[in-house]
Amino acid sequence: MGAVRPLRLHNRAMRFIRLNMSRAISRLYAVCGTLVLLAAMLFFLVRPARYMACVLDGLGIWATCVLPAALPFLFLTSLFSNGRAFGKFSARLSPVMGKLFRVSGETGSVAVLSALSGYPVGARTLSELFERGRISKEEILRAARLCTTCGPVFLIGTVGAGMFSSPLVGVVLLAAHLGGVWGVCLLLRGKGKPATLPPLRRETKSGLYESIWSSVVSVLCVGATIALFSAFGQMLFDLLPLPNFTEPIVKGLVEMTGGCALLARSPSALSLAGCAFFVTFGGACVLAQQLAFLTKAGVKALPFLAVKFLQGLLAAGIAYGLGLLLF
Numbered sequence: 001m002g003a004v005r006p007l008r009l010h011n012r013a014m015r016f017i018r019l020n021m022s023r024a025i026s027r028l029y030a031v032c033g034t035l036v037l038l039a040a041m042l043f044f045l046v047r048p049a050r051y052m053a054c055v056l057d058g059l060g061i062w063a064t065c066v067l068p069a070a071l072p073f074l075f076l077t078s079l080f081s082n083g084r085a086f087g088k089f090s091a092r093l094s095p096v097m098g099k100l101f102r103v104s105g106e107t108g109s110v111a112v113l114s115a116l117s118g119y120p121v122g123a124r125t126l127s128e129l130f131e132r133g134r135i136s137k138e139e140i141l142r143a144a145r146l147c148t149t150c151g152p153v154f155l156i157g158t159v160g161a162g163m164f165s166s167p168l169v170g171v172v173l174l175a176a177h178l179g180g181v182w183g184v185c186l187l188l189r190g191k192g193k194p195a196t197l198p199p200l201r202r203e204t205k206s207g208l209y210e211s212i213w214s215s216v217v218s219v220l221c222v223g224a225t226i227a228l229f230s231a232f233g234q235m236l237f238d239l240l241p242l243p244n245f246t247e248p249i250v251k252g253l254v255e256m257t258g259g260c261a262l263l264a265r266s267p268s269a270l271s272l273a274g275c276a277f278f279v280t281f282g283g284a285c286v287l288a289q290q291l292a293f294l295t296k297a298g299v300k301a302l303p304f305l306a307v308k309f310l311q312g313l314l315a316a317g318i319a320y321g322l323g324l325l326l327f
């Protein structure tokens with residue numbers, strides 16, 4: 001009995017320390033977040049014309065590049081996920097996805113849609129399925145890291161053909177990107193089986209209206225995120241006078257398209273690896289878009305960000321190896 005009491009006291013002391021550390025970290029996050037918000041407000045008040053122009057530039061990128069492609073895909077994937085064909089497709093995928101990634105057929109179907117459509121289709125569809133009880137709480141993080149991928153249209157068309165002047169570079173970038181995402185998902189798949197859910201019920205006649213409504217709201221949220229981060233990125237450059245060689249890195253971490261465009265000016269295996277990291281990690285702008293949907297489904301930000309960072313590193317390594325054969 002004499003040895004048990006010190007052990008209990010030790011356990012209580014450790015719980016007390018962990019609890020206070022957790023509270024201190026939470027307070028630190030809150031203080032830092034408040035300071036960042038106040039700084040952004042101050043910047044905007046001091047130089048409103050400069051940052052209004054950045055917001056307009058972001059809205060221009062959204063209106064000309066994102067909206068025409070994202071809105072149809074968001075609507076079609078929403079409509080598809082509400083129909084019977086989605087249930088049948090999920091049932092076919094269920095055995096394969098369960099063995100490979102320990103996820104359900106529904107998650108596998110979303111992964112296919114995300115790989116074809118790109119950001120933020122996967123995150124939005126997962127959020128909808130979670131609200132309808134089609135994705136379990138135990139599976140949602142595995143689903144989130146598998147179903148948040150960049151689309152082939154952007155990688156092959158915009159980055160490959162447009163920025164590097166080579167569609168082949170876009171194909172290599174797509175292979176590295178998917179390899180990074182799927183590779184980390186295989187490594188972190190864990191044990192056990194995905195939850196067995198009842199068959200998908202047929203949706204009501206209001207599914208068409210709901211798909212249109214949710215698609216419009218989602219694409220507006222994406223546009224707002226792009227516009228805001230265009231201004232935030234400029235504020236960061238105004239606050240920190242960084243050397244020229246860091247510009248692609250900082251821009252890529254804030255908004256991946258700008259970072260890829262700067263790296264593509266000097267085509268090499270290293271610049272291709274940088275692009276692979278940016279499009280896989282996503283940058284602050286894409287991550288904010290995804291977390292806007294995923295946090296509603298119970299996905300915690302820090303574990304998700306850690307996994308996306310690992311996926312970005314693996315994609316960069318694959319792209320660098322393949323890039324040595326191209327450049």
